Amino acid sequence: MEKTKKKAKNSWSKNDKIFLGILIPILVLFFCFNTLPLIRGFYYGLTNFRGYGDYDFVGLRNFQDLFSDVRVGKSYMFTFKYAIVMTIVVNLISLILALGLNRSIRGKNVLRGIYFVPNILGGLVVGYIFSFIFTYILPTIGEMTGIGFLQNSMLASTKTAWIAIVIVGAWQGIAMNTIIYISGLQTVPEEVYEACMLDGASGWKKFSKITFPLIMPFVTINLVLCMKNALMVFDQIMSLTNGGPAQSTESISYLIYNNGMDGGQFGFQSANAFVFFIVIVIISFLQMKFLGGKEEQL
Amino acid sequence: MEEKTTVVTEKKVPETLPYVKPKKTHGAVGSKAVNRIITVLLVLGCLTIFFPLYMTVIIAFKQPSEMTNDVAGALALPESWSLDNFAEAMRVTDFWHSLGNSFLLTGVTVVICILLHSLAGYLIGRKMNRHKIFKASYYYVVSGMFVPFAVLMMPLVKQTAQLGIANRFGVIVLYVVFFMPMNIMLYAGYLKNIPTALEEAACVDGASAWQTYWRVIFPNMKPMHATVAVLTAMSTWNDVMTPLVIMSGTDQNTLPLAQLNFQTQFGTNYNLAFASYLLALLPILIFYIICQKQIINGVVNGAVK
């Protein structure tokens, strides 16, 4: 399979041209509604635009400010801490869930349905319920059991507020990654297992030697998607902490949205968003390069 | 006219296509003992979902005057199980109208996404390793996923207004573009495990590339279609921002937009809001359960080696 591809490399077959011909209009559509506005956004990053009215061109001032702004720096630290922990937690749990939900177990469809619910509960509901859990229920449990760290609301301390956001973020985010893992598991043919059953491989060995390498493309996709979603965390922060306490949970998206859209810093936050975009692209490509090298094909 | 051509092309497809029978797979065939442990763990995991869901349901039935700050009171059952909150929530959100809009936006978006993105994913995924331009397109589109929406928002508002599509159509176009990177990633990833032998066999039989795609590859990606449908529908269904900024002033509400009615700057009616969220949750949950069956049962690949 690989060999036939290599043989034809660099030469354009008729088939290739057709493929490109169909692809181009799709890319043009994408350019118009993604790249073009991004370029305009970059342009706004060079101005002191407030989102309306007149504005002046200020050159690279916004970009210079960006690197000296303590708040932006702190938001990067928070966002990365959150994203790394989230990516690990969510992928571990959703992979285990997917493996579990993919087996022949009783009530599989009901279980799948239940695990999907958190993802579609709106931000208002999640915010209210989890605030209540963190503010009242956990401290009550803490007092009843005498567990010290539970007695204070997690949302009220700069040390623990981010963990609360990770918990809620993971609670909501796991469904999506689980779905992708489940569909990934469908690409693993039964024959492969039958073959390895004959070899006597089982349990962990089977997973690590066979299943995992075969679903590697989906691991890559999930890591990239999860990382991207976590880096853009916004909803959970709005509904749980509003960036507090003491501005310890301000994510980059929170700043971009709150200060750029609601506030008058549209130009500056456009610059912030542009730099942030470059940063995520770099991270994700490194991720894909690293993981892509580990993929195996049938 | 267009339809005719499709019909004709379908007829031309030779009968000898390698038709693959759906075959059930279980990602893993484990022993019964392991299954029981896993079942127990999964059920325990459900508790983390049941508890918040329980709170949501009881709050949806309570009156604002039943809201308290003490744990026992908050977990207590409502005084009466009246459906008034649901009726009132439906009135406030103009439920059927908003629901219709949400259905329209989500439905059309999902259909276009599946048709267009699977095609694009196929084009890119199959040729990625042959020509740099396809690989470049892949990275170009995927990188578009990382653009924070906030930076696109204002330019898009302007652009859609200039193009005269500051309406439901414009929102659909934007969704199709927003979800393109993720979906292309998913389709291209899925293709890696669909052997090229499938198309090659069709090609030998004289089918055109276009036919091959729609007759052979497209049906073979059924689990991925279902996955994409679920993920796209989920994001579209819950999205507030895009319809808010693009369709403002058109009198067209989606459900999440209408649900903003429950929140004002200085007060939120949680009881009505929760009732409304539960109502909005049902359609997408049903859709998900239908799609789940497709993900699991639609597997045909792996049969050709």
Added chain:
Amino acid sequence: MKRKFRKGIAFIMAVIMALSVCLTGCGDEDVTADGKVIIELVQYKPEAVDIFEELEAKFNATHDDIELRIDSPNDAMTILKTRFIREDNPDIIGIGGDINYSNFLDADMFMDISDFDGLADIKENYLQINKDLEYVPQEGVYACPYMSNAAGVLYNKDMFEEHGWEIPTTWSEFTALCEEIEAAGIQPLYFGFLDSWTTLAPWNAIAVNLCESDITYQVNAGDATFSEAYREVAIMEKELLQYAQPNPVAYGYNDACTAFARGESAMYVIGNYAISQIKSVNPDMNIDSFVFPANENAEDNILNSGNDLMFCIMEDCEYKEEAYEVLRFLLEDENVQLYIEDQSAVPCKKGDFELPSELDGMSYYIENGIIADYQDHHYPSEMSVDAMIQTYLIDESSDALETFLTRFDTEWVRYNRDIIQKVQEYEESLEN
């Protein structure tokens, strides 16, 4: 083969085109089919949608030549901003007298309405508040104040009567009262500082008493610093914490409203805007209010009140006279009273209106115009002063106050660079 692909693309395109035709809605128009001028008013208080619909119907029933269309959208600020971008401005907008007004005005978006006859009936204080919101003093009047709100201390009237507590008029009386309430085994105050914006409620109520109303302009002009102006305010707000429930940052605005409504605290430092949320939990509650007594001299106390809703006519509105007619209608005594009753609001119009009973304790100040605007109406929202105050309140280190004040001054410069430059240029032009 190629042709088929083209046809395929053409098919997809055709579908998209067909959809676009189906879904494209109607355009905007200025005049109705029967020749009425359409005046579009977008106002930012969705909670007032019912009363505005009533007023809209009433207006249209009495006017043959104008059709009024009032829109009360959710998240109106985002919608307004997107409409500005789209160059699809309404004729009149109803917004609050806060930093958004300053910014819109600075961007030359409003029409000068100084020739509007209705302005004569508006209390001067509220007009002056709008003048103070201008970054640099401008000629003309750009907003017609309609309703105001007031902030101070809400108290549980029944509880006060039961214990025979007196309304405090000085700071020492207030702290003494708090201690008395505590001694009775009741929580004096309850805060919801998890929602950081609520830290601004005591902040504003104290600051109007201790700072000059144009302090931000003075700082911009380089004549004052916040370190000096806000020192007392910051100290006082932190002192309030000792009378509040433990760990106030753990609780949100909604928790605080519920707690106050359930009688868990005797007082709540917040504005009249919280009354409806409190009453939703406890509809029979007897609430009254008093001015925050931040001074040692009762006569010096000032009520914290600002423009909650005011109408601005957009610069590009083509039907000024018709827009004035709409404002005249809204300002008719009868309609003002309707609005007050529906929204428990405080009118900006002169005259004898019946105020909501919850504001009895503030009515003397409202009627006599002893008011000053919220300080935070002058703060750029991106500076997040509320979060800075929250940070300061939970900072237990010994130099917390200094850290906060220094930060206030430095961040102010960082977030107001363009405005400071504008103000200083203006000041220089005055000198020359």
